[in-house]
Amino acid sequence: MSDEPARRPHTGRRRNDAAREAILDAAFRLLTDPAVTVTIDAIAAEAGVGKQTIYRWWPSKGAVVADALARYATIVVPERAAGPFREDLTAFLIDSFRGLENEDYAAMLRQIVAAAQTDEHVAETFGAFTAARRAALRAILERGRDQGELAPDADLDMLTDMAYGVLYYRLLTRHAPLDDDAARSLAAALTERNGS
Amino acid sequence: MSDEPARRPHTGRRRNDAAREAILDAAFRLLTDPAVTVTIDAIAAEAGVGKQTIYRWWPSKGAVVADALARYATIVVPERAAGPFREDLTAFLIDSFRGLENEDYAAMLRQIVAAAQTDEHVAETFGAFTAARRAALRAILERGRDQGELAPDADLDMLTDMAYGVLYYRLLTRHAPLDDDAARSLAAALTERNGS
Amino acid sequence: MSDEPARRPHTGRRRNDAAREAILDAAFRLLTDPAVTVTIDAIAAEAGVGKQTIYRWWPSKGAVVADALARYATIVVPERAAGPFREDLTAFLIDSFRGLENEDYAAMLRQIVAAAQTDEHVAETFGAFTAARRAALRAILERGRDQGELAPDADLDMLTDMAYGVLYYRLLTRHAPLDDDAARSLAAALTERNGS
Amino acid sequence: MSDEPARRPHTGRRRNDAAREAILDAAFRLLTDPAVTVTIDAIAAEAGVGKQTIYRWWPSKGAVVADALARYATIVVPERAAGPFREDLTAFLIDSFRGLENEDYAAMLRQIVAAAQTDEHVAETFGAFTAARRAALRAILERGRDQGELAPDADLDMLTDMAYGVLYYRLLTRHAPLDDDAARSLAAALTERNGS
DNA sequence: AAGTAAACGAGACGGTACGTCCTGTCTTCTT
DNA sequence: AAGAAGACAGGACGTACCGTCTCGTTTACTT
Numbered sequence: 126m127s128d129e130p131a132r133r134p135h136t137g138r139r140r141n142d143a144a145r146e147a148i149l150d151a152a153f154r155l156l157t158d159p160a161v162t163v164t165i166d167a168i169a170a171e172a173g174v175g176k177q178t179i180y181r182w183w184p185s186k187g188a189v190v191a192d193a194l195a196r197y198a199t200i201v202v203p204e205r206a207a208g209p210f211r212e213d214l215t216a217f218l219i220d221s222f223r224g225l226e227n228e229d230y231a232a233m234l235r236q237i238v239a240a241a242q243t244d245e246h247v248a249e250t251f252g253a254f255t256a257a258r259r260a261a262l263r264a265i266l267e268r269g270r271d272q273g274e275l276a277p278d279a280d281l282d283m284l285t286d287m288a289y290g291v292l293y294y295r296l297l298t299r300h301a302p303l304d305d306d307a308a309r310s311l312a313a314a315l316t317e318r319n320g321s
Numbered sequence: 322m323s324d325e326p327a328r329r330p331h332t333g334r335r336r337n338d339a340a341r342e343a344i345l346d347a348a349f350r351l352l353t354d355p356a357v358t359v360t361i362d363a364i365a366a367e368a369g370v371g372k373q374t375i376y377r378w379w380p381s382k383g384a385v386v387a388d389a390l391a392r393y394a395t396i397v398v399p400e401r402a403a404g405p406f407r408e409d410l411t412a413f414l415i416d417s418f419r420g421l422e423n424e425d426y427a428a429m430l431r432q433i434v435a436a437a438q439t440d441e442h443v444a445e446t447f448g449a450f451t452a453a454r455r456a457a458l459r460a461i462l463e464r465g466r467d468q469g470e471l472a473p474d475a476d477l478d479m480l481t482d483m484a485y486g487v488l489y490y491r492l493l494t495r496h497a498p499l500d501d502d503a504a505r506s507l508a509a510a511l512t513e514r515n516g517s
Numbered sequence: 518m519s520d521e522p523a524r525r526p527h528t529g530r531r532r533n534d535a536a537r538e539a540i541l542d543a544a545f546r547l548l549t550d551p552a553v554t555v556t557i558d559a560i561a562a563e564a565g566v567g568k569q570t571i572y573r574w575w576p577s578k579g580a581v582v583a584d585a586l587a588r589y590a591t592i593v594v595p596e597r598a599a600g601p602f603r604e605d606l607t608a609f610l611i612d613s614f615r616g617l618e619n620e621d622y623a624a625m626l627r628q629i630v631a632a633a634q635t636d637e638h639v640a641e642t643f644g645a646f647t648a649a650r651r652a653a654l655r656a657i658l659e660r661g662r663d664q665g666e667l668a669p670d671a672d673l674d675m676l677t678d679m680a681y682g683v684l685y686y687r688l689l690t691r692h693a694p695l696d697d698d699a700a701r702s703l704a705a706a707l708t709e710r711n712g713s
Numbered sequence: 714m715s716d717e718p719a720r721r722p723h724t725g726r727r728r729n730d731a732a733r734e735a736i737l738d739a740a741f742r743l744l745t746d747p748a749v750t751v752t753i754d755a756i757a758a759e760a761g762v763g764k765q766t767i768y769r770w771w772p773s774k775g776a777v778v779a780d781a782l783a784r785y786a787t788i789v790v791p792e793r794a795a796g797p798f799r800e801d802l803t804a805f806l807i808d809s810f811r812g813l814e815n816e817d818y819a820a821m822l823r824q825i826v827a828a829a830q831t832d833e834h835v836a837e838t839f840g841a842f843t844a845a846r847r848a849a850l851r852a853i854l855e856r857g858r859d860q861g862e863l864a865p866d867a868d869l870d871m872l873t874d875m876a877y878g879v880l881y882y883r884l885l886t887r888h889a890p891l892d893d894d895a896a897r898s899l900a901a902a903l904t905e906r907n908g909s
Numbered sequence: 910a911a912g913t914a915a916a917c918g919a920g921a922c923g924g925t926a927c928g929t930c931c932t933g934t935c936t937t938c939t940t
Numbered sequence: 941a942a943g944a945a946g947a948c949a950g951g952a953c954g955t956a957c958c959g960t961c962t963c964g965t966t967t968a969c970t971t
Contacts, residue, residue, distance in 0.1 A: 137946030138936040144948075164926060175949040180928065238493060239435035255494050280506045282497065283487070287510065290486020291479070297434060297489065298451050301478060310476045314483065333915025334967045340917075360957060371918040376959065529920030530962040536922075556952060567923040572954065630885060631827035647886050672898045674889060675879070679902060682878020683871070689826060689881065690843050693870060702868045706875060729943070752931065763944040768933065912971075922961070928954100935948070940941105 140182070147172040148179055152193035156236070157229045163190065187244035194237050195250050197230070210269040211316055217265055218288065218308035221258075225296060225303050234296060259285050274316065284315055336378070343368040344375055348389035352432055353425040359386065359432070383440025390433050391446050393426075406465035407512055413461055414484065414504035417454075421492060421499050430492060455481050470512065480511055532574070539564040540571055544585035548628070549621045555582065579636035586629050587642050589622070602661035603708055609657055610680065610700035613650075617688060617695050626688060651677050666708065676707055735760040736767055740781035744824055745817040751778065751824070775832025782825045783838050785818070798857035799904055805853055806876065806896035809846075813884060813891050823884060847873050862904065872903055 151171035155163045165186050169176045183189045207213065225231040241251040263285050269275045275284075291311055295303050347367035351359045361382050365372045379385045403409060421427045437447040459481050465471045471480075487507055491499050543564035547555045557578050561568045575581045599605060617623045633643040655677050661667045667676075683703055687695050739760035743751045753774050757764045771777045795801060813819040829839040851873050857863045863872075879899055883891050 135946095136938065136944065138948075139938095139946090141936090141947070162925085165928080166926075169949090173949080175951085176928080177930085177950090178948060181947075186927080235438045239438040242431045242435040242493070252494065252496065256496065259496075280510060283503070283506045283510050286487045286490050286497065287483040287507070290488070290490035291482045292486070293493065294482050294486035294489050297438065298448065300448065300452065300455075301482065307479070310479045311483070314476060314479050332913070332969060334917075334969090335915085337916070337967095358957090361959080362957075365918090369918080371916095371920080372959085373919090373961085374917060377916075382958075527920095528918065528964075530922075532921070533962090554952085557954080558952075561923090565923080567925090568954080569924085569956085570922060573921070578953080627830045631830040634823045634827040634885070644886065644888065648888065651888075672902060675895070675898045675902050678879045678882050678889065679875040679899070682880070682882035683874045684878070685882050685885065686874050686878035689830070690840060692840065692844065692847075693874065699871070702871045703875070706868060706871050732943075750931090753933080754931075757944090761944085763942095764932095764946085765934085765936095766943060769942080774932075910971100912969105914969085915967090917964105917966070919963085920961105921963095922959105924958085925956105926958105927956075930951105930953075932950085933948105935946105937945085937947100938943105939945100940943080 141178075144172070144174050144178055145182065148174055148189065149193045149196050152189050153197060156190065156193060156233050159232065165189075184246050185244055187240040188246035188250070190240065191237055191244075191247040191250035194233055195254050197233075207268065210265070210272050210274045211312065213265050214269065214316065215309055215312040217262060218312050219305050221292060222303040222305070222308045225292070231296060238293070238297065255289070259289060262288060269316070288315060337374075340368070340370050340374055341378065344370055344378075344385065345389045345392055348385050349393060349429070352386060352389060352429045355428050361385075379442075381440060381442055383436050384442035384446075386433070386436055387440075387443040387446035390429065390443075391450065393429070403464065406461070406468050406470045407508065409461050410465065410512065411505055411508040413458060414508050415501050417488060418499040418501070418504045421488070427492060434489070434493065451485070455485060458484060465512070484511060533570075536564070536566050536570055537574065540566055540581065541585045541588050544581050545589055545625075548582060548585060548625050551624065557581075576638050577636055579632040580638035580642070582632060583629055583636075583639040583642035586625055587646050589625075599660065602657070602664050602666045603704065605657050606661065606708065607701055607704040609654060610704050611697050613684060614695040614697070614700045617684070623688060630685070630689065647681070651681060654680060661708070680707060729766075732760070732762055732766055733770065736762055736770075736777065737781045737784055740777050741785060741821070744778060744781060744821045747820050753777075771834075773832060773834055775828050776834035776838075778825070778828055779832075779835040779838035782821065783842060785821070795856065798853070798860050798862045799900065801853050802857065802904065803897055803900040805850060806900050807893050809880060810891040810893070810896045813880070819884060826881070826885065843877070847877065850876060857904070876903060 148168060151168050151174075152163070155161050155167055155171060161167065163186075165176055165179060168174075168189065169179055179189060183192065208216075225234065237247060237251055240247040242248075263281055266275065266279075266281045266284055270277065270279060270281065275281075288311060291307075292303065295301050295307070301307070344364060347364050347370075348359070351357050351363055351367060357363065359382075361372055361375060364370075364385065365375060375385060379388065404412075421430070433443060433447055436443040438444075459477055462471065462475075462477045462480055466473065466475060466477065471477075484507060487503075488499065491497050491503070497503070540560060543560045543566075544555070547553050547559055547563060553559065555578075557568055557571060560566075560581065561571055571581060575584065600608075617626065629639060629643055632639040634640075655673055658667065658671075658673045658676055662669065662671060662673065667673075680703060683699075684695065687693050687699070693699070736756060739756050739762075740751070743749050743755055743759060749755065751774075753764055753767060756762075756777065757767055767777060771780065796804075813822065825835060825839055828835040830836075851869055854863065854867075854869045854872055858865065858867060858869065863869075876899060879895075880891065883889050883895070889895070
């Protein structure tokens, strides 16, 4: 390890964290209002911040928006105490789906997915976000397998992707609801015998 | 009011179908290149066409893009002769995944999904496209249920969405491959006992 | 001469001359108001025009401003019927100085001179403007020489620059007025014996 | 050149005069390079100084620039021993013009004139500078008048402005050279009979 | 054959947002 | 306390696209 970089720990004014918060809050607020086009100028004005302060810390509009989402997402994630496997799984899926019943949040997540296809910074944030969620679900599934509720050789990654796949597929195509019944049906399909 | 306007069948130059083709081809070509921003000006230039010729026939950029997709999508749908259920299902999924091994097509589909979140014309075309694909898969699953290979009360819509969910989720997040092994593992998870 | 370029004289919509006028008028109006910072956005808004329409025809803000001046300058140039040399010269100088008694115009000319030092497009417009004015004055001086009122070997270019030099020097330094008396004194110094 | 700034120590409490020098030198160096936009950040970086150190001692960018000029200008003023009037005048003009044969100095003076139109600090410094130069020339002209080489009622202020007018007019318009011949022709036009 | 109407390639237009640059101020740590 | 570093609010710049609006030309049907 190099000991040289630490020589000059920092010079100059330090990043204003209040500005960071204000920007993310403003972005989130605007994202939420469907009547408003989310503009960097609008975010800057809403946050009472200069545009350059945004571009100093985020490489593009999409990156700001992605961060604003990620921040909100962290809040919504509910922590589950470990209970019986099937109940935990069902509860997890119900919670996940319910987050999207808020149309604001659903709209925002759609925009993030869209932006991630174009903007690599958004893609990165979105990738980290989904990886974390997959890990949470996978932990539950692992517990299920360890408790003998899932086959020992079950492809847990595939089961995870099937669950989140349904969520994103319905989020993006809107062809079917993401309600409690859907969550329960999904939980059942994942855990029970489908075939003979 | 007159209901007769249709009396005069047509005057003036007729729509140039070569231009239509050129526009759709150009749009497709640009959609395929991830380094290029798909612009109406770019499409017009690539097609050797005036911008107005595009806007005369399509209401928005998204609509052109959607049409370009719809045209290509029709081509790739593979028709399956009915064989044993599990084989048919596996073959269908393998075919579907293989279409996305062509990075051009995958890139385009990603852009379409993204555009559908913003543009209602694209959303409509995309919706029709996915509905058709779901119907094809559902037909196979129904055959499976009728043959007793799936539980009589299985939620076939959910199973369909689980399959396409995996496809789109992996397409959009790129966190895991969409190869033949994945298709087989997915087919197995859909048909075999996962739980106890 | 080639006869091919003329084959396609022009395609596409033609430049809207009303917009050109509106832009130049707006620029002039803003230039005139000392309370307003002359901005491209401001000019565009004032002219009811898109910014791109300005940048399509002028390479920079300075160029627009320079054109706005040149346009006004053309208007102010008074045409002089030829009379007796000394009267013509005095009248020309008086007219030239009087144009600058309008503080708006003086301020604008100062800004043009300043901009010309930085912006090559302004420099070009300004150069053409001053060359035309010099030519007008030189024509008067030539008449004076031909009438025997100036020495046959007088350096008319130098005399021209001495006259305009006074005008610009006082315009830029503001240390002495550019009034009728100054014009008369200048005319006298140019035509009469200074030395023994 | 660039290894010196590091030598300069902090002085703590009192104003560090080395910093002042470094700033003025840096400003001058940048002013001299027409390819570089003279920015406060650029001056600070070139001088190895914090921006605040500049703003602590000068009220605006223009003020720094003006000081940088004033400093250099003092250096170039040539002192003339009194000789015969016409020789002194010619020598004075030749010296003045020769100073501008150095393109660096000419470029800087152009920028100063330009800046003076915008920035009141520069205008003040520039005004003091030109007043001093005028006084020097006027002293020569007064001697000429006292020696009977100029008419007793000659408008010496006007003659002064005619001389400096030519200098600035040619400096700013670049339409004719400021060489020794020009200086001699100017001296002649100021002192000899132009008219009949 | 002449007239008329629509579609065409080209490209200018009014707008909106972008991301960069610069100014003058403010903040933090160092000397 | 002054200095170097550098973040901050504000605001102008010039570019990129969108969807609309002319131009003059070409193509087809109608008279």
